[in-house]
Amino acid sequence: MHEMSLAENVMQIIEESARTQNFQRVRIVVLEIGKLAAVEPDAMRFCFDAVTRGTLAQGAQLQIIESPGTGACLACGAEVEMQEQYGLCSSCGSPRLKITAGNQMRVKDLAVE
Amino acid sequence: MCATCGCGSLDVLVGGKRPPRTQNRGPISFRIPQNNVDTSVAERHHHHSPQFEQSPDTEQSRVIQVERDLFAKNNALATKNRNFFAAHNMLAFNLVSSPGSGKTTLLVRTLNALKEAQAMAVIEGDQQTDNDAERIRATGVPAIQINTGKGCHLDASMVGHALEQLEIPQNGLLFIENVGNLVCPAAFDLGEAAKVVVLSVTEGEDKPLKYPDMFRAARLMLLNKCDLLPYLNFDVAQVIANAQRVNPDIEIILLSAISGEGMDAWLAWIASAANAQRPIALQ
Numbered sequence: 001m002h003e004m005s006l007a008e009n010v011m012q013i014i015e016e017s018a019r020t021q022n023f024q025r026v027r028i029v030v031l032e033i034g035k036l037a038a039v040e041p042d043a044m045r046f047c048f049d050a051v052t053r054g055t056l057a058q059g060a061q062l063q064i065i066e067s068p069g070t071g072a073c074l075a076c077g078a079e080v081e082m083q084e085q086y087g088l089c090s091s092c093g094s095p096r097l098k099i100t101a102g103n104q105m106r107v108k109d110l111a112v113e
Numbered sequence: 114m115c116a117t118c119g120c121g122s123l124d125v126l127v128g129g130k131r132p133p134r135t136q137n138r139g140p141i142s143f144r145i146p147q148n149n150v151d152t153s154v155a156e157r158h159h160h161h162s163p164q165f166e167q168s169p170d171t172e173q174s175r176v177i178q179v180e181r182d183l184f185a186k187n188n189a190l191a192t193k194n195r196n197f198f199a200a201h202n203m204l205a206f207n208l209v210s211s212p213g214s215g216k217t218t219l220l221v222r223t224l225n226a227l228k229e230a231q232a233m234a235v236i237e238g239d240q241q242t243d244n245d246a247e248r249i250r251a252t253g254v255p256a257i258q259i260n261t262g263k264g265c266h267l268d269a270s271m272v273g274h275a276l277e278q279l280e281i282p283q284n285g286l287l288f289i290e291n292v293g294n295l296v297c298p299a300a301f302d303l304g305e306a307a308k309v310v311v312l313s314v315t316e317g318e319d320k321p322l323k324y325p326d327m328f329r330a331a332r333l334m335l336l337n338k339c340d341l342l343p344y345l346n347f348d349v350a351q352v353i354a355n356a357q358r359v360n361p362d363i364e365i366i367l368l369s370a371i372s373g374e375g376m377d378a379w380l381a382w383i384a385s386a387a388n389a390q391r392p393i394a395l396q
Contacts, residue, residue, distance in 0.1 A: 002266055002297035009183045017179055027174045038300050038326040085325040086359040096361045105183045111174040 003039060006105065007047035013107045014057050021112070026057040028111035034102035036069040036085055069102030124262020125271060129243070132274040187301055190269035194304025197276060198287065204387050205287040207305035209327060211320075212293030214313040215337045217245050219370035220288055224252045226380055232285030236275045238267040238292045245290065255280040266297035269304060286383070299326035306390055307332040314338050314345055318352040325359040333364045333382060340369040 014026055029048070033039050041064045048062045069082040075094035080087075082102065088095055125132065182188075198205050210216050217237075224233060235256040237245040246258035257275045259267060272289060289305060291298040299308075310331035312320055315338055321328040328334065334356050336349070349367070356363050366382060368375025 002300055005264065005266075005268065006183050009186060012186070013179060013181050013183075017177065021177050023175075023177075038296070085329050095358055107179045107181050107183070109176050109178050111176050113174045 003043040003047045004051070006039065007044065007051040010048065010107055011051050011055060011057065014110065015055075017110060018056060018112075023110075023112035024056060025113050026060045026110055027113060028061045028063060028109075029057065029107065030063045030065060030109040032065045032067055032104075032106050032108045034067045034069060034104050036082060036099055036102040037105045039105060041066075065108065067102055067104075070100050071097035072100050074098055124260075125264065126258075126260040126262070127271065127274045128257045128278045129260075130278075132270075184300070184302075187269050190273055191302035191304040194269055194272055194276065197273075198304060198306075201281055202284045203282055203287050204285075204383075204390050205289060205303070205305045206383075206386075207289045207291055207298070207303050207308045208311060209291045209295070209298045209308055209331065210293060210311035210313075211295045211316065214293070214311045214316070215370050216290050216293070216311050217248055219311060219335065219337060219368075220290060221248060221252055222370045222373070222376060223288070223379070223383075224249065224254045226376065227286070227383075228252065228254055232282035234279050234282045234285070234287050236267075236272060236279065236287065236289045238271070238290060240264070240292060255282075261292055265292060265294050266301050267291050267303060268301045272303045286387070295320065295324040295327045299324075299330045306386065309333045309335060311335045311337050312352070314342055314347045314349075314352075318348050319355060321352065321355040321359045328356050328359045328363065331360070331363060333366065335379060336365065336367045337370055339367045339374060340372040 010029065010031065014029070018024070018026075031044070033041065033044070044064065045062055052058050052060060069084075071080050071082045071087075072078070073080060073089035073092060073094055074096040076089060076092040078089055078091035079100070080090045080097065082097060082099065085099070086095065087097060089097060194205075208216050208220065220235065224235070227233060233254050235246070235249045235254060237249060237256055237258045238261060239245055239258070240261050240263065242260070243258045246256040249256035257279050259271050259275055261267065261271070267289065289303055295310075308327075308331040310327055310333070312334060314336060317323075321334075336352065342349070353365055356365060364382070366375055366378045368379055370376075
């Protein structure tokens with residue numbers, strides 16, 4: 001359940017943004033979660049609700065955008081789409097895929113007032 | 114909240130103590146007089162982003178672009194730890210596994226084998242109890258226990274705090290025994306040179322496929338409790354194939370921390386990692 005500490009990181013980012021951007025209330029939080037990031041969106045929502053209780057983000061809507069996973073084949077150099085953390089290159093069949101995108105997780109935008 | 118790294122959880126204990134804090138975490142209220150609010154930011158950023166679903170709230174709100182990685186803070190602290198290890202010419206390993214794989218027994222045997230020749234120290238991570246650090250200290254090697262409370266993994270800030278209290282093994286080895294959990298510790302860089310995943314033959318062959326993040330993050334897999342193989346229905350070739358399917362570059366050593374078979378290969382792996390990491394130590 002590392003979603004709890006990730007939700008705490010989201011809250012920290014919100015609090016820091018509140019200080020620098022002067023807002024008192026957060027209405028919507030847009031999170032971008034890569035398809036290959038080890039995060040369960042439902043667990044994230046649950047933890048987000050728990051962590052934001054009593055804060056300036058209480059009741060905020062959490063929108064999660066899933067970004068696609070891609071990898072580079074170390075054998076043939078092809079850029080391939082990845083559904084899981086491991087797989088076979090769709091071009092040459094090699095299992096030596098290096099993840100190039102889709103394992104990141106970030107707070108993208110906030111709707112605030 | 115902690116003064117150095119901003120770590121927030123009140124449950125974490127390092128060596129039985131709370132890391133130093135400036136204030137307790139709690140609801141934060143902002144009392145900014147309306148006439149002090151810089152509305153130019155609002156005007157600059159106010160747009161109807163296509164990412165936002167249509168909602169009446171959005172109409173009255175302003176949108177600010179944040180674009181900040183959730184792991185940025187942990188990664189920055191991990192880099193700080195890594196620089197600390199480099200400055201003290203230490204090699205750090207992050208030992209990860211499910212609970213009960215034999216990490217502590219393996220560690221005790223490793224420490225006993227190396228303690229005459231190497232400066233070493235151990236950071237132990239568990240939700241509760243000082244039991245593992247006690248077992249390590251019985252070998253004569255200094256150890257500090259981190260209790261994560263409800264936390265399911267160690268993070269770079271906890272390790273940073275442990276380093277403040279630990280007897281530093283100059284030119285030596287640091288073993289960080291993570292919380293027994295095959296999921297969460299995979300995501301958190303502690304500043305280690307390598308993650309070493311311990312899997313025991315009393316678990317299933319398909320563990321690498323079920324928990325791919327961990328086996329992908331590890332440089333080495335130690336297959337432990339191999340002395341029990343004659344009594345089990347465990348397919349060694351299958352577990353190796355599964356681990357390599359998830360991580361084609363993973364190195365694998367079969368051993369038993371109880372019988373001692375395979376320990377030489379593990380100790381040789383540590384020595385070669387030390388030589389690769391610290392060419393100066395050879396001279």
